[in-house]
Amino acid sequence: xAQNNExxxxxxxxxxxxxxxxxxxxxxxxxxxxxxxxxxxxxxxPTAKFALPVDSExxxxxxxxxxxxxxxxxxxxxxxxxxxxCFISTFAAAPLVPIIRDNLDLTKSDIGNAGVASVSxxxxxRLAMGAVCDLLGARYGTAFLLMLSAPxxxxxxxxxxxxxxxxxxFMIGFCLATFxxxxxxxxxxxxxxxxxxVNGCAGGWGDMGGGVTQLLMPMVFHVIKLTGxxxxxxxxxxxxxxxxxxxxxxxLVLTLGQDxxxxxxxxxxKRGEVSKDKFTKVFWYAVLNYRTYVLFLLYGFSMGIEMTxxxxxxxxxxxxxxxxxxxxxxxxxxFGMANFFARPLGGYASDIxxxxxxxxxxxxxxxILQTSGGIxxxxxxxxxxxxxxxxxxxxxxxxxxxxxxxxxxxxxxVSRRSLGIISGLTGAGGNFGSGxxxxxxxxxxxxxxxDGLSLMGIMGMIFTLLVAFIHFPQWGxxxxxxxxxxxxxxxxxxxxAEWTEEEKRQGLHEGSLKFAENSRSERGRKAASDRSSPSxxxxxxxxxxx
Amino acid sequence: MSIYKxxxxxxxxxxxxxxxxxxxxxxxxxxxxxxxxxxxAKPSRQGVLDAGIDKLSITWKLSSTAKKQANFxxxxxxxxxxxxxxxxxxxxxxxxxxxxxxxxxxxxxTRAYNKSSQSFKYTLERDIPTGTYFVRxxxxxxxxxxxxxxxxxxxxxxxxxxxxxxxxxRHKSLDIASIxxxxxxxxxxxxxxxNEKRKAKLEQSK
Numbered sequence: 001x002a003q004n005n006e007x008x009x010x011x012x013x014x015x016x017x018x019x020x021x022x023x024x025x026x027x028x029x030x031x032x033x034x035x036x037x038x039x040x041x042x043x044x045x046p047t048a049k050f051a052l053p054v055d056s057e058x059x060x061x062x063x064x065x066x067x068x069x070x071x072x073x074x075x076x077x078x079x080x081x082x083x084x085x086c087f088i089s090t091f092a093a094a095p096l097v098p099i100i101r102d103n104l105d106l107t108k109s110d111i112g113n114a115g116v117a118s119v120s121x122x123x124x125x126r127l128a129m130g131a132v133c134d135l136l137g138a139r140y141g142t143a144f145l146l147m148l149s150a151p152x153x154x155x156x157x158x159x160x161x162x163x164x165x166x167x168x169x170f171m172i173g174f175c176l177a178t179f180x181x182x183x184x185x186x187x188x189x190x191x192x193x194x195x196x197x198v199n200g201c202a203g204g205w206g207d208m209g210g211g212v213t214q215l216l217m218p219m220v221f222h223v224i225k226l227t228g229x230x231x232x233x234x235x236x237x238x239x240x241x242x243x244x245x246x247x248x249x250x251x252l253v254l255t256l257g258q259d260x261x262x263x264x265x266x267x268x269x270k271r272g273e274v275s276k277d278k279f280t281k282v283f284w285y286a287v288l289n290y291r292t293y294v295l296f297l298l299y300g301f302s303m304g305i306e307m308t309x310x311x312x313x314x315x316x317x318x319x320x321x322x323x324x325x326x327x328x329x330x331x332x333x334x335f336g337m338a339n340f341f342a343r344p345l346g347g348y349a350s351d352i353x354x355x356x357x358x359x360x361x362x363x364x365x366x367x368i369l370q371t372s373g374g375i376x377x378x379x380x381x382x383x384x385x386x387x388x389x390x391x392x393x394x395x396x397x398x399x400x401x402x403x404x405x406x407x408x409x410x411x412x413x414v415s416r417r418s419l420g421i422i423s424g425l426t427g428a429g430g431n432f433g434s435g436x437x438x439x440x441x442x443x444x445x446x447x448x449x450x451d452g453l454s455l456m457g458i459m460g461m462i463f464t465l466l467v468a469f470i471h472f473p474q475w476g477x478x479x480x481x482x483x484x485x486x487x488x489x490x491x492x493x494x495x496x497a498e499w500t501e502e503e504k505r506q507g508l509h510e511g512s513l514k515f516a517e518n519s520r521s522e523r524g525r526k527a528a529s530d531r532s533s534p535s536x537x538x539x540x541x542x543x544x545x546x
Numbered sequence: 547m548s549i550y551k552x553x554x555x556x557x558x559x560x561x562x563x564x565x566x567x568x569x570x571x572x573x574x575x576x577x578x579x580x581x582x583x584x585x586x587a588k589p590s591r592q593g594v595l596d597a598g599i600d601k602l603s604i605t606w607k608l609s610s611t612a613k614k615q616a617n618f619x620x621x622x623x624x625x626x627x628x629x630x631x632x633x634x635x636x637x638x639x640x641x642x643x644x645x646x647x648x649x650x651x652x653x654x655x656t657r658a659y660n661k662s663s664q665s666f667k668y669t670l671e672r673d674i675p676t677g678t679y680f681v682r683x684x685x686x687x688x689x690x691x692x693x694x695x696x697x698x699x700x701x702x703x704x705x706x707x708x709x710x711x712x713x714x715x716r717h718k719s720l721d722i723a724s725i726x727x728x729x730x731x732x733x734x735x736x737x738x739x740x741n742e743k744r745k746a747k748l749e750q751s752k
Binding site: 098101102103105107108109140143144147148150151154155157158160230231232233235236237240243244246247250251254264315319322391395445448449 | 553633634635636637645672673675676677712713714715716717720721723724725727728730731732734735738739742
C-alpha cells in the first residue's frame with residue numbers, strides 16, 4: 001500500500017521527516033546541526049511538554065501502543081483507524097455479494113468488473129495524496145478522504161443495476177489513499193529508529209479492515225433482517241454502518257488530531273522553512289531506477305493478491321462449501337485479520353535477516369515469504385474439503401501479508417531522494433496487481449473460481465522470481481555479491497548518484513550522505529567486518545519501514 | 547521441524563475424513579426417476595410476474611408411469627432456474643451430483659406424500675431474484691434422499707417457463723436518509739475547514 005508518497009518537493013513531494021535523518025530547519029533547537037537529528041531533547045527545553053520522549057524535531061522516540069497521549073500516539077491511532085475504516089468501506093460489498101448479485105441480477109463478469117473497479121480508483125488517489133498532505137496537512141488529508149467518500153458509501157442505497165454497482169464501488173475505492181495520509185502522519189510524528197515498527201503496525205492494523213468487514217457486514221445484515229427488512233433492502237441499510245464510521249472518524253481526526261508535533265499546519269506555516277526539492281527531479285530519479293518497476297510488480301503480487309482475496313474469498317467459501325453467509329464471512333475475515341501480526345512479522349523478519357546477511361538477507365526473506373504465499377494459494381484452489389481449505393488459506397494469508405511487510409523493508413533503501421514517489425508507486429502497484437488478477441481470473445466464466453485461485457498463485461510465484469533482479473552495487477543481490485569496483489561498492493556512491501554535480505556543490509545531497517552512512521548496516525554482519533570502514537553503529541536497520 | 551509434522555498430520559487427517567465422506571455424497575440426479583410426478587405451475591397473470599405480489603397455482607400428482615412410489619414419504623416442491631438464468635452465473639449451475647446441484651435453491655412447500663392430486667397457491671417471496679423459472683417437485687424417501695421428481699417443464703427446460711421481476715430493494719426513506727447523511731458529512735468538513743482558516747487568519751493579523 002502506498003506509503004508517504006512524494007518526497008521533498010514543491011507541492012506533492014515533501015517527504016518531511018520520513019527517514020528522520022535529515023535536518024528539519026523549522027525546528028532546529030539550540031543550533032545543533034551535526035549528526036543525525038535523532039537526539040533526545042534536553043530537559044531544560046521549555047517546549048518539552050510531551051508525554052513521550054522526543055528528539056530534537058519533537059518526534060517521539062518511543063512507541064506506546066496503549067497510550068492516546070497527544071500528539072504522537074493520538075496521531076498514530078487516528079491514522080491507522082481511519083485507514084482501517086476505509087478498508088472496511090472498500091471491501092464492504094464483498095461478503096454481501098451473494099445477496100447483491102440476486103438483487104441486481106449480476107453476472108459473474110459484473111461482479112468481477114466491480115471488484116476491479118473497487119481497487120483501481122486508489123491507484124490515482126494514492127499518487128495524488130502526497131500532494132494533498134503537503135498542502136493541507138495530514139489531518140485534513142485524512143478528513144477530506146473520509147468525509148468526501150462517505151457520500152459514496154451512502155449512495156449504495158440508490159444502486160439498481162450492474163452499472164450503478166460498479167460506479168459506486170469505484171468511487172468508494174478512492175478512499176484507500178488514507179494509507180498514504182496515515183503513513184505521512186506517523187512519519188512526521190515518530191523518529192526514524194522506530195518508524196519501521198510504527199509504520200508496520202499502522203499498515204498491518206489498517207489492512208485488517210479488509211478482514212473485519214467480512215465479519216461485520218454479514219452480522220449487520222443479519223441483525224437488520226431480524227428487524228423485519230427484506231434481504232434486498234437490508235444490505236443497503238447495512239452500508240450505512242461503514243458510512244457512519246467514516247463520518248465519525250473524520251470528525252474525530254479534525255477535533256482530536258494535530259498535523260505536526262508542535263501544532264497544526266495552518267498555524268505553523270509561516271515559521272521556518274523545510275528544505276524543498278524539485279518534483280520533476282524527484283520523479284525523474286524514481287523513473288530511472290529500474291528497481292521501482294520491480295517493486296511495483298512485486299507488491300502487485302503480494303498486496304494485490306491480498307486485496308483480490310478480500311474481494312472474492314467470502315463468495316468462494318459461500319458457493320463452494322455451501323456455508324451460511326456469516327460463516328463464510330467469518331472464514332474470510334480470518335484471512336484479513338491475520339494482518340494484525342503477519343505484516344509486522346514480515347517486516348521484523350526482514351530486519352532480522354538484514355542483521356546477519358544485510359540486504360541480501362532481506363531479498364531472500366522476501367522471496368521465501370512471497371513464494372510460500374503463492375504455493376499455499378495454489379493449495380487453497382485445489383482444496384475440496386473445508387478444513388483443508390481453511391488451513392491453506394491461513395498459511396497463504398501469513399505468507400502473502402508478511403511479504404508485504406518485507407517489501408517495505410527494502411523500499412526505503414532503493415532511493416533516498418525519491419523515497420516518497422517510489423513508496424507511492426510501490427503502493428499503487430498493489431492496486432494494479434489486484435485489478436489485474438481480478439480481471440484475468442475472476443471476472444469471466446472462463447475459470448472456476450477455484451482454478452482462478454490456483455492460477456493466481458502460480459502467476460504470483462513466477463513474478464516473485466523478479467526479486468532476483470534487484471541488485472545493489474554496494475550490497476549485492478540474491479545470487480551475486482556486491483560489486484568489486486572500489487568506488488561503486490560504497491553506499492555513498494549509490495545515493496549521491498541521484499544528485500547532479502551542481503546540486504552537490506550546493507550541498508543539497510547532505511541528507512543522502514547521512515543516510516548512506518547509516519545504511520551501512522545493510523552489509524550484514526560478516527561483510528561489515530570484512531570491509532574496513534569506520535561505520536557508525538547501525539541505526540536499527542530500517543528507516544521508513546511499513 | 548515439529549511444525550511441519552503437525553501440518554502434515556492435520557493434512558492426512560483431513561484427507562482421511564474427506565475420503566470417508568466421499569461414499570455418501572455420490573447420489574446423482576441422473577439416478578432419479580424422471581416424470582414420476584406430474585407437476586403444473588400456472589402463473590396468476592400473463593407477462594412478467596412481480597415478486598412479493600403475484601402468485602403461482604401449483605399442482606402435483608403421481609404419474610401413471612411411476613414405479614418407486616412405495617418409497618415416497620415427502621414431496622418437496624421447489625422453484626428452479628431455467629437455463630437462460632444460469633448463463634454466466636456459476637452459483638446457479640446444474641450439476642449431476644445432488645449435493646452440488648444449485649438449480650433449485652428456493653423452497654416452495656414440503657408436504658407428506660399423498661396419492662391423490664395436491665395443490666398449493668404460492669405467493670412469490672420478496673427475495674426471489676429476477677429471472678426465468680420453472681417448478682420441480684422432488685419425491686423424498688424416509689432417509690431424506692431424493693428418489694424421483696417431476697417438473698412443470700420439459701426435459702430441456704424450455705417450455706412453460708415464467709419470468710419474475712424482483713423487488714428493487716430501494717425505498718424512498720433510504721434515499722432521503724442517504725442524502726441527508728451525505729450532505730451532513732460534506733458540510734461538517736467545510737465548516738471545520740473554513741473555521742480553522744479563519745482562526746489562522748485572525749492569529750496572523752494579531
